[in-house]
Every structure is written in C-alpha cells, then in structure tokens.
Amino acid sequence: SSWKLDKLTAKLPVPPGLPIIGNAMLFIGNTENILKNLENIASLAMRHEGAVKLWLGPKLYIAIGNAEDAQVVLENCLEKDSVYRFLRPWLGQGLFIAPLGLWKIHRRELLPVFHNKAVEEYLPIISEQADVLVKNLAEQSGKGEFDVLRYITACTLDIVFETSMGERMDVQHSPDTPYLRARHTVMTILNKRFFKVWLQPDLLFNLTPYAKQQKENIELTHKFTDDVVKNRRLQYETNQNKETNQQSGGRIKTVLEMLFGREVDFTDEQLREHIDSITIAGNDTTALVIAYTLILLGIHQDAQEKVFQEQQCIIQNSKRGATKEDLLCMNYLERVIKESMRLYTVVPIIARKVDKEIYLPHSKVTLPAGVGAVVGSFAIHRSVNEWGDNANEFDPDRFLPERSVDRHPAAFIPFSYGSRNCIGRYFGMIIIKSIISSIIRTYKIEANEVGPLKVEVLLFPIKGHQIKITKR
Ligand code: HEM
Numbered sequence: 092s093s094w095k096l097d098k099l100t101a102k103l104p105v106p107p108g109l110p111i112i113g114n115a116m117l118f119i120g121n122t123e124n125i126l127k128n129l130e131n132i133a134s135l136a137m138r139h140e141g142a143v144k145l146w147l148g149p150k151l152y153i154a155i156g157n158a159e160d161a162q163v164v165l166e167n168c169l170e171k172d173s174v175y176r177f178l179r180p181w182l183g184q185g186l187f188i189a190p191l192g193l194w195k196i197h198r199r200e201l202l203p204v205f206h207n208k209a210v211e212e213y214l215p216i217i218s219e220q221a222d223v224l225v226k227n228l229a230e231q232s233g234k235g236e237f238d239v240l241r242y243i244t245a246c247t248l249d250i251v252f253e254t255s256m257g258e259r260m261d262v263q264h265s266p267d268t269p270y271l272r273a274r275h276t277v278m279t280i281l282n283k284r285f286f287k288v289w290l291q292p293d294l295l296f297n298l299t300p301y302a303k304q305q306k307e308n309i310e311l312t313h314k315f316t317d318d319v320v321k322n323r324r325l326q327y328e329t330n331q332n333k334e335t336n337q338q339s340g341g342r343i344k345t346v347l348e349m350l351f352g353r354e355v356d357f358t359d360e361q362l363r364e365h366i367d368s369i370t371i372a373g374n375d376t377t378a379l380v381i382a383y384t385l386i387l388l389g390i391h392q393d394a395q396e397k398v399f400q401e402q403q404c405i406i407q408n409s410k411r412g413a414t415k416e417d418l419l420c421m422n423y424l425e426r427v428i429k430e431s432m433r434l435y436t437v438v439p440i441i442a443r444k445v446d447k448e449i450y451l452p453h454s455k456v457t458l459p460a461g462v463g464a465v466v467g468s469f470a471i472h473r474s475v476n477e478w479g480d481n482a483n484e485f486d487p488d489r490f491l492p493e494r495s496v497d498r499h500p501a502a503f504i505p506f507s508y509g510s511r512n513c514i515g516r517y518f519g520m521i522i523i524k525s526i527i528s529s530i531i532r533t534y535k536i537e538a539n540e541v542g543p544l545k546v547e548v549l550l551f552p553i554k555g556h557q558i559k560i561t562k563r
C-alpha cells in the first residue's frame with residue numbers, strides 16, 4: 092500500500108531518495124545540515140504548489156510550506172504525529188501529546204487556567220524575576236560579546252516553575268541542580284532520537300547506553316514533580332474550606348492549584364504529566380523568542396531607539412516592573428516581537444497525523460488517512476508568496492493593522508493555529524514583553540548578526556545569542 096499512497100499523492104514533487112529509507116538521509120548528519128535540507132525541501136515546495144512529499148522509512152510525510160494548506164491541516168488534524176511517541180515515557184498523556192479523546196476533555200479544563208485574566212495575576216512574579224535578570228546581567232555590562240540565552244533561560248525557568256507549581260527554584264542564583272541536569276539530559280537524548288532515524292526503533296535504542304540514561308533521568312524528573320503534586324494536594328485539601336477564588340488570602344494561585352477540585356478529577360499522575368508538559372513547552376520557547384528579539388534590537392538600532400522611546404512614554408525613567416496596562420500600550424514592541432517570531436520561528440516545524448482523508452486546496456491534492464503532515468512554519472514565515480519580496484528583511488511595521496488585513500490567517504503561526512494551538516501564547520507574550528521592557532530600560536544593546544541556524548526540535552543560532560550590553 093505504499094504504492095497506493097504514492098499514487099494518490101502523485102501530483103506532489105519528491106526530493107531524490109534512497110531505496111528502503113527513502114528521504115531519511117535528509118535528516119542524517121549534523122543539525123546544521125538538517126536545516127539546509129529543510130530549506131531545500133521548502134524551496135522545492137515553493138517551485139511547485141507549496142508542498143512536497145517525503146518517504147521517511149516506510150512512512151509518507153507531506154511537507155507543507157503554504158498558509159492555505161497549513162490552515163486546513165491544523166484545523167482538521169488534531170492528533171499529534173507518531174514522531175512525538177518518543178516523548179511518551181516522559182510526558183505520558185500530558186496536554187502537549189495527549190491522544191485526541193483525552194485531549195478534548197483536558198484542554199477544556201485547562202483553558203480557563205491560561206485565560207488572559209488568570210495569567211495576568213502572575214505579572215508580579217514575572218517582574219520580580221525580570222528584576223533579578225537585570226541585576227545578573229550587570230556583570231556583562233560594558234564588556235564584550237556574550238551568549239545571553241543562558242541568563243534568559245534561568246529567568247524564564249524561575250517564572251514558569253513558580254507560576255505552574257509554586258516552587259521557588261531560584262535558578263537565576265543557583266543554576267546547577269540535579270533536577271535541572273536530569274531534565275537537560277532527557278532533552279538531549281530525545282533530540283537525538285527525533286533526528287537520528289537509527290535511534291528510533293525501540294529495539295535499536297535499547298541497545299545504546301542512552302536507554303538506561305534516559306530512564307534514570309526521567310525517573311528523577313518525575314519524582315521531583317510527583318513530590319510537588321503530593322505536597323500541594325495535601326495543602327489544598329487542608330485549606331479547601333477556606334479558599335474559594337484565585338486570589339483569596341491575597342495569595343496568587345498557581346496553575347497546579349487551579350487544577351484541584353475541577354469538574355475533571357485529575358489523578359496525581361495526570362497532574363504531573365500536565366505540569367511537566369507545561370514547564371517543558373513554555374520555557375525554552377519563551378526564552379528563545381526573547382533572545383532573538385534582543386539580537387534583532389542590537390542589529391537594528393533605529394528599532395531599539397523606538398522601543399526605548401515607547402518605554403519612556405509608558406513607564407518614564409522608573410525601574411518598576413510593567414503592569415498589565417503598561418503592556419497593553421507597548422504596541423511597537425509587540426510588532427518587533429512578532430517580526431522576531433516570524434523571522435526566527437522557534438518552533439520551526441509542527442507534525443500532525445492525518446487520521447481522515449483531507450483535501451489540500453492549495454496543492455490540489457487529497458491526503459489519504461495514515462500519512463503524516465509536516466507544517467513548515469519557518470518556511471511559511473519566510474515565503475515571498477505570503478510576505479512579499481522583502482520576506483527575509485526585518486520590518487516590524489508589516490504587523491501594523493492596516494498592513495495585515497490582506498494576509499492569510501495562517502500566514503503567521505508561531506503558536507500554531509486552530510484549536511490545538513499553544514495554550515500558553517498569551518502567557519508567553521506577557522513574559523516576553525515584560526522582560527524585554529525591563530532589559531531595554533536599563534541597557535543599550537549591540538549585536539552583529541544572528542548567523543547560521545540549526546534545528547534541535549527548536550531553532551537555535553549555531554554560535555549562540557551573542558550580544559553586547561552597556562548601562563544606559
Ligand atoms: C513564545 C513562546 C511560545 C511559543 C513560540 C510556543 C509555541 C507552541 C506551539 C507551536 C505549539 C503547538 C505545537 C503543535 O501544534 O504541535 C504549542 C503548544 C503548547 N504550548 Fe506553547 N509556546 C510558547 C509558550 C508557551 C507557554 C508560556 C506555555 C505554558 C506555560 C506553553 C504551553 C504549551 C502547551 C501546554 C501546548 C500544548 C497544547 C495542546 O496540545 O493543547 N507554551 N506551543
């Protein structure tokens with residue numbers, strides 16, 4: 092039946108491949124090569140109808156580089172592709188990879204927890220950590236280039252841990268803990284598995300030392316979250332009669348606390364899986380967007396000056412954290428952040444399972460059930476068809492309302508699209524805005540370039556996020 096699948100999708104171009112493994116060669120080699128190959132696939136797609144097909148071993152994938160087909164896939168295919176199965180031992184049925192039936196029920200329960208009003212309660216925690224970040228950065232002020240991502244990641248970890256489970260990790264002061272090391276090890280092994288086809292079959296993976304290492308480190312991270320869930324459940328049950336709404340007693344409720352006593356009676360294991368999924372999906376993504384935006388502001392001094400002037404207008408010379416009202420006024424900064432997410436799409440590819448036949452109106456091809464659909468957000472964000480001839484140039488004002496009216500709704504999808512999009516997108520945006528606001532009011536930034544990129548699930552610059560800062 093691969094013959095039948097091949098025939099059904101005969102209209103689509105296919106890059107040259109090898110027998111048996113098909114196009115899997117495209118994903119072999121270093122991570123920089125993977126990106127080059129992805130770019131070649133994207134340009135092959137552009138020369139045709141914005142889609143190509145790839146055989147990865149026995150499985151057929153359709154790679155999509157146009158907004159119209161991306162919209163159809165992201166609206167209709169809500170089940171994650173089987174490539175995410177490697178996350179299963181770690182994240183179980185957590186929202187990020189939850190199978191469709193369970194996902195529908197749990198997403199509905201989690202939505203109010205990530206509502207604008209609910210996450211705005213976390214602004215004091217965000218500003219407090221942004222303040223620590225600004226102080227930590229002082230050691231780099233007036234010196235040469237340095238990689239800013241490490242500082243930002245420590246800050247977003249502190250924010251995400253405190254808001255999701257009420258744990259004050261203080262990563263910004265003590266970045267090296269057994270839990271964080273274990274977490275990093277698991278991520279490194281998973282990344283290898285995603286991109287190295289020979290590590291994908293369990294049989295082969297289990298022959299490597301990675302298998303044991305992964306198991307031990309997953310157990311360590313599970314134990315950490317299990318303990319938090321157990322303690323918070325106990326506290327919740329003790330206080331149950333006293334507290335009723337989010338801010339009772341003046342204390343802010345964490346994501347975890349908001350999940351107790353809901354319509355769906357989450358088990359402790361389910362809570363652990365959701366909380367782990369949230370801290371994994373929400374941390375590096377947010378940190379990367381901030382780091383790319385700082386480089387872009389360092390390159391484009393005129394944009395930085397405009398961002399600074401806007402801050403002066405809103406918060407004057409104060410060093411206080413940004414309030415909800417302040418954030419709403421940061422329109423230029425918001426356009427800069429969007430342009431940063433467009434050019435450096437930190438989640439560059441999204442893979443979904445096609446569980447029922449669907450027709451792609453742009454490529455004019457019917458995808459049979461059983462194939463995988465890969466949405467190339469990075470490719471769509473840089474496509475001249477969607478963004479015009481200067482698609483590769485930095486121009487925040489392309490996000491002015493009057494210049495956005497004719498754009499396809501799925502031409503800009505940094506948080507994916509449709510009902511399985513990012514549940515934390517508003518939370519992510521307020522963290523990003525608030526942290527950049529604090530940094531830019533204190534430091535002037537310089538940077539040369541982002542340079543060549545690589546894909547390790549997320550998008551990274553090969554030489555790191557190099558910037559120079561000086562106190563204003
Ligand atoms: C700028 C920062 C962020 C970016 C670029 C981003 C991007 C994404 C994308 C592209 C997806 C969908 C993946 C797919 O369709 O397969 C997603 C899902 C998700 N994100 Fe985010 N995210 C960000 C911040 C956050 C934050 C702050 C949180 C929570 C604290 C979060 C939690 C999640 C969760 C739980 C999902 C799974 C949703 C579901 O399947 O229903 N993300 N994110």
